[in-house]
Amino acid sequence: MSNDIQNTEPLKRLLLDSFLLDSREAFHIARTTISSQNGLVYHCHNYAELFWIKQGAGIHVINGAEVPLQPGSLFMIRPSDMHTFKLGKPGMNMVITNIAFRKENLDFFRKRYFPGSDSFFWSNKKIPFTCQLAPGQLNEVSALADRLIGQPRDFLHLDFIMLHIFRLITSLRSEYLHIPHWLAYALENYNSPERFKRGTEEFVALAGRSPDHINRTLKKFLKQTLTETVNKARLRFASQQLIMTNSPIKTICYDCGFDNVPYFHRVFKKHYGITPLEYQKRNHKIF
Amino acid sequence: MSNDIQNTEPLKRLLLDSFLLDSREAFHIARTTISSQNGLVYHCHNYAELFWIKQGAGIHVINGAEVPLQPGSLFMIRPSDMHTFKLGKPGMNMVITNIAFRKENLDFFRKRYFPGSDSFFWSNKKIPFTCQLAPGQLNEVSALADRLIGQPRDFLHLDFIMLHIFRLITSLRSEYLHIPHWLAYALENYNSPERFKRGTEEFVALAGRSPDHINRTLKKFLKQTLTETVNKARLRFASQQLIMTNSPIKTICYDCGFDNVPYFHRVFKKHYGITPLEYQKRNHKIF
Structure with a gap:
């Protein structure tokens, strides 16, 4: 040829x-x-x-x-x-x-x-x-x-x-474009109550790599630890649920895999600057 | 209220x-x-x-x-x-x-x-x-x-x-709009080699009704029998495969659940007016 x-x-x-x-x-x-x-x-x-x-x-x-x-x-x-x-x-x-x-x-x-x-x-x-x-x-x-x-x-x-x-x-967020596929896959798919409830272990299972290897790769590409990555995914889900549904905050807290409401409030406020309730009130209902 | x-x-x-x-x-x-x-x-x-x-x-x-x-x-x-x-x-x-x-x-x-x-x-x-x-x-x-x-x-x-x-x-083809939901569901989902291979029984399973009831309902709404319905679905799939893939006609014949090629040819030509090969040739490849 x-x-x-x-x-x-x-x-x-x-x-x-x-x-x-x-x-x-x-x-x-x-x-x-x-x-x-x-x-x-x-x-x-x-x-x-x-x-x-x-x-x-x-x-x-x-x-x-x-x-x-x-x-x-x-x-x-x-x-x-x-x-x-x-x-x-x-x-x-x-x-x-x-x-x-x-x-x-x-x-x-x-x-x-x-x-x-x-x-x-x-x-x-x-x-x-x-x-x-x-x-x-x-x-x-x-x-x-x-x-x-x-x-x-x-x-x-x-x-x-x-x-x-x-x-x-x-x-694929632009930052994902150069990270390994197994990690992009885990980041994309770690997004449901079932997964959040199984904590970091579920993320590890999705990635199919050892926790050490995952931590090193996350630090290299996203400058964050496995725990931070998992918490970010949970908070993103929480903020979406607050906007999109009228589930009680307590339900959303547990759906995101947080064990208690005060801790959820603290982490949420630290990340978004406002409480979940304030965040929810900013959203208007269609009716 | x-x-x-x-x-x-x-x-x-x-x-x-x-x-x-x-x-x-x-x-x-x-x-x-x-x-x-x-x-x-x-x-x-x-x-x-x-x-x-x-x-x-x-x-x-x-x-x-x-x-x-x-x-x-x-x-x-x-x-x-x-x-x-x-x-x-x-x-x-x-x-x-x-x-x-x-x-x-x-x-x-x-x-x-x-x-x-x-x-x-x-x-x-x-x-x-x-x-x-x-x-x-x-x-x-x-x-x-x-x-x-x-x-x-x-x-x-x-x-x-x-x-x-x-x-x-x-x-939903316009004719489907007024038919019972269980029948629309069966018509929409009877569309893969796995299903075709199991013949009319698979259609019956999808519909979740007795063959007699299905036949009566098909006659009422679509003026066709269960066997005709199943064959139509198979031929539609065959015509799509001929256009979309370059699978050999023999493979397509079996994928559609037809047992032998001459019979497939006969049924196809009866329905479309041309043989599967002629039908395939009318389609241009992109390369």
């Missing part, structure tokens, strides 16, 4: 209309297993494209550079990007899901959701936006794509999956 | 800004347990509102009419609608989740997703749009609202939940 596939083949420009069955379709979605180099050509597009790797491994040849692909790799391809794929080793497959849509939608997405953004599809960098989905996120996105099969390919369904993906990516 | 609550209390106009913490917030979301008439007043809004009942029962007093509410009841309230709630029986609670957002978003939603629609928020009828969520849908919407807690209240998250709800409602 040649290493400079991009130089030996003519540049092809793919047109979205050739994938759409009908001019009313707003997007194309497909899942493809790449098992040989046949049919892979270096190309650009007249449309925007998002793809992720569901299984297997390979190489993304993009604007002359080579970026390794593994399960969970996600790319947002701008119309001007030139790219193709290479398989890693002979006999190795790669399962790619991609979504293609008219570039006009990019202006719409930026205006409504990311005003002034120079990230995602609006990055000016040589290599387009890429990120690594955690295993749970990869499953979520793949399940979503499965659900889209057979649904109308209209703007409702395009935006449905795109917002889901944008949300998934932006909900 | 007076039956003409709407005549004895002054009409109050609620303002969205009084619920938003900050002018950058695009919406308000809250879950409230109504356990007494205290604080319930007949009101209109300067905003659009969507609500659904998670638990309990009561009455929706809306534009002078009374509509019973039960778990899964969902309403789309226009700014001009006047409404309030009444509890069914003394001691009975009602858990309501509602989402409020600026009415300008309604123009946006209509233009992009439902051009020319006179349904949903754009209905001109006296009673605003309402529908009954099936139990699975109610759980899905409620879980989604839970996930929104603590997320930024921006357009990304407003549209995220609204598109989810619009999609859920429109994915």
Whole structure:
């Protein structure tokens, strides 16, 4: 296999209309297993494209550079990007899901959701936006794509999956983006009364690492201990419950895994500057 | 409790800004347990509102009419609608989740997703749009609202939940809207190889009714037998797999629960007018 596939083949420009069955379709979605180099050509597009790797491994040849692909790799391809794929080793497959849509939608997405953004599809960098989905996120996105099969390919369904993906990516707080996946996973999922009740042990179980290793990694990336991390998650949940529900403060206290109400008050006030009751009163009910 | 609550209390106009913490917030979301008439007043809004009942029962007093509410009841309230709630029986609670957002978003939603629609928020009828969520849908919407807690209240998250709800409602094919919930549930969920492999028995299990009762109900509402219903679901799945994946036709045939390929070909061609291979060829790959 040649290493400079991009130089030996003519540049092809793919047109979205050739994938759409009908001019009313707003997007194309497909899942493809790449098992040989046949049919892979270096190309650009007249449309925007998002793809992720569901299984297997390979190489993304993009604007002359080579970026390794593994399960969970996600790319947002701008119309001007030139790219193709290479398989890693002979006999190795790669399962790619991609979504293609008219570039006009990019202006719409930026205006409504990311005003002034120079990230995602609006990055000016040589290599387009890429990120690594955690295993749970990869499953979520793949399940979503499965659900889209057979649904109308209209703007409702395009935006449905795109917002889901944008949300998934932006909900990784920026500080999470460079931390190990096992830790991001634990931080994302340590979020329910059942988990809080099992205390730090539950966080350790979610992380799947030793408490020492977790503490060292938390200090390195988030400058906080395991206990502080767990308390922060509990307080965040408490503040959300105070805003979103009308559960009594006592219930919220126990749901967050705090053993007694005065201690909960003290920790809450230390963190938010006001008591839980004051925090709750600031919220208006809709009725 | 007076039956003409709407005549004895002054009409109050609620303002969205009084619920938003900050002018950058695009919406308000809250879950409230109504356990007494205290604080319930007949009101209109300067905003659009969507609500659904998670638990309990009561009455929706809306534009002078009374509509019973039960778990899964969902309403789309226009700014001009006047409404309030009444509890069914003394001691009975009602858990309501509602989402409020600026009415300008309604123009946006209509233009992009439902051009020319006179349904949903754009209905001109006296009673605003309402529908009954099936139990699975109610759980899905409620879980989604839970996930929104603590997320930024921006357009990304407003549209995220609204598109989810619009999609859920429109994915009920119009013919499903008046059929019994247990049947809608079975039709929606009979959609995977695991289920197809267990044949009509699996459909019966999903429906939770006797085969005779299912057959009678299917004939009444959809003019088809249980076997026809099951085959239709299998063929729909097959057509989606042919478009969305590059699985061999043989695999798709077995995944759909058909025992042999020639029979699958025959049934497919009878339904779609072309063979599975022709159907697959009409689909273009993205690469």
